[in-house]
Amino acid sequence: MPTPQSILKDIFGYKEFRQYQHEVIDSVLQKNDTLVVMPTGGGKSICYQIPAMIFPGLTVVISPLISLMKDQVNQLNQIGIPAVVLNSSIPNQEYAENMRQVEQGTVKLLYVAPETLLLQRTQNLLQGVQLDCITVDEAHCISEWGHDFRPEYRQIAEVRRHFPQAVCIALTATATPRVQNDIKNSLNFPAGNEFIASFDRKNLLLQVVDKIDAMQQTLDFLNKHKGESGIIYCFSRNQVDETAALLQDYGFSALPYHAGMDAADRDKTQDKFLRDDVDIIVATVAFGMGINKSNVRFVVHYDLPKNIESYYQEIGRAGRDDLPAECLLFLGYGDIRKIRYFFKEKSDNERHIAETQLQALLRYTEYNDCRRKPLLNYFGQEYEKQNCGMCDNCCSDQKELQDFTIQAQKFLSCVKRTGEIFGALYIADVLRGSKNRRILNFRHNKLSTYDIGGELTKKQWGLLSNQLLRQGFLLRSEEANGGLRLTEKALPLLRSEEKFYAEMVEDYQAPRTSIRDIDISNYDRELFEELRKYRKRLAEEANLPPYVIFSDKSLVDMASLYPQSEAAFLMIHGVGAEKNKRHGMGFRQIIQRYCKSKGIEEKSTGHRRLKAQQRQKTPLKYMIIGEAFNQGTSIDQIAGHYNIQAQTVINHLVRYAREGNTVRHHNFSKDYPELDSLKEKIASAFAKHGDLRLGPVFAELGGSVSYELLNVFLLQNMVNAQEPA
C-alpha cells in the first residue's frame, strides 16, 4: 500500500513535503472536509492529487481555469497518473472518450469546469461511479468578497449533498478571513479544519526602485536576464504595445498581451510563452491568471500595481519552481496620479476602499526595513526573521549618503508655502523657477521659495522628495489627493537642528546581493543549455510545454550534480519512477557524453549542502550595523542613520553577537534604564525556556516585558560573557 510519503518521492520525485502538505493529505484521507490556504506556487495541487492516488474511487477537481486544467492533466499524465478533463473546450470525440474512461473507473482524477459539473449528464456519470473526493480549486470563486466570483460555484454545495460519502477539499490563495469564512460556510465545513500556510515566498527577491527612466532601467535589468522567461506588467494597453515594440527593437524576444487583442492572438502568445518560444511577455494585468509556467525568472512592474493583493498575485507567478526569481517594481510618483485619476469615476465608498489599498501599497514601497514584514502583515501574518537576505532593504549595503540638508529645507518650506496640497513635480517647478501657467495662476512666482532651486534637476528634486517621504519628513495627505504635507519630524530639520542625508542614484542598480550570487551560480551553464535544448526537442515532439517534461529546477539539479547512474538520477528533484522511465536514459546519455568530454565526475548530494553553506558572501545589514556599533556609534545614531527603529538595531546586534562576533563593551541600561529592575525576572524566564526562541519567554512573563527589552537583555548577557578586550 503506497503512503503519501512514498508517492511524493517515487511518483513526484520530491524529497519532502512543504509546510502543511502532509497534514492536509492526512486530513483528507481521514475524510475530513478541509480548507487549504496557500500562496500561489505554494504547492496546493499535491494536497488533493496524492489522496486521489490512494482513494480507491474517483476524485473530481472543480476548476474555473480551462487552460490550467489541461496543463494539470498533461503534467499528471507525464508522471503516469491517469487523469482527464471535461469542459466546453474539448472536441466531442475526446469528450465522449473521457466520459467513457471515467465510467469504467480507469482514471483517478477528473477535472471539470463548474458549469460542466452542473450538467445533468455529468451528474449521472458521477452517480454511476464511486466518488471519494470533491476538490474545489480556486475556492475563493465561491465568495462575492473574492476578486473572481463565479455564480456556478455557489451551487457546488447542492451537488455535494448527492454525494455524502465524498470528502471535500477546498483550496485557495486568497488570504482574507472574510473569503475564507465564506468558503467554509457555503460548503458547510466544520469549524477549525483549515490549514493556512505562510505567505512568504522565500525565493522571490523583492525590489522597489525609483522610476527615473523606466525604459533604460528596464533594459539594464533585462540585460542581466538574457534568455530567461519573465513578465513585464504595464498599466495601459498603449504602454504594453510601446514597450514590447521597443524591446523587440533592442533585440529581446518579447510579445505584447492585453485585452484589446483578439482572443486567438492572445492564446497564441500565451502558448508561445509556455513553450519557451518567447522569453518576455509585456502585459496588462489581464495576463497570468491561467499561467502555471514554473520557470518564470522575473516579474517587472513597469507601473505601480493597484494594491498589495494584486502585486502579490502578480509576483507570485515568478519562481514557482523554487529557484530564485527577481521581482522589480518601479515607483513613479506620476503613476500614483494616474491611478488616482481612475478613482474619480468610482463611488465614494469604492474610492475610499481603493484609496486605502493604494496607501497600503505605498507604505510597502516606502518601507525601509525588510519588505517581507509589511507584505506578510497585509495578509495578517508576522514575518519573524530579522533579515530575509532576499529583499533590497535587507541586501543593501551602507549606501552612499550625502548631506542634502539645505535642499531638504528648501523643498519642505516650499511645500509649506504652497499650502501643502501639491505633488513633488509641482514643487520642483516652483523651486526651479518655472513659468508654467499653473504656477503663475497661483501666483507662486511671488513666493520666497520661487526660483531658489536651480542646483538640482527636476528629476533630482523628485528623488529628494521620495527620500523625504521615505524617511518620514513628508507624507501624502489623503484629503488633498496625495498632495505633500509636512510631518512633525520636519520642524527640527527646518530649524537646522537636524541634518538630512540622502542618496542620489539616477540609474538602475541591482541590489548588491543579486540572486546569482546567492543560489544558482554554481551550476554548469553549458550543460544546462544542452539539457534545455534536448528538453525543448522532446516537448515539441510530444506537443507539450517544456516544463511539463522537467522543470528548470530539475535541469539545474542535473547540471550541478552530473548524475550518470540511474540511482543518482532518481535523486534529482522532480524525477520519479515514471519520468525516469520515460526520459532518464536520454538525459543521462547527454550528461555522460558531456562529463566524458570534460573529465567531470558525478557528484554526491552532499555537495548540495555544501553549496548552501557557501551562499551569501556579501555583507548583510547586521554585519554593517554590528561594525558601526563597534566603532562607537550609538544605537540612536544608527537608528537615525538607517531610518530604522532602535528595536531593529538591537535585533541586528543580537544576530551579530550570536554569530560569534565580538560586540564592544557597553552598558545597555544607559539606553534602557527599565532593564535593571526587570533583570531577575527576565533571567529566570530565560532559565526556564532557553534563549533560542523569545516567544515562550515573552509568554512566561505575561507579555509584560517587550521583545525589544528581551533582546537587550540577551545582548547584554552575551557582551558580558565575552573575554575582556
Ligand code: ADP
Ligand atoms: P499552487 O497550485 O499552490 O500554485 P502548485 O501545486 O502548482 O502550486 O505547485 C507549485 C510548484 O511546486 C509545482 O512545480 C510543484 O510541482 C512544486 N511542488 C509542490 N510540492 C512540492 C514539494 N513538496 N517539493 C518540491 N516541489 C513541490
Ligand code: ZN
Ligand atoms: Zn528582507
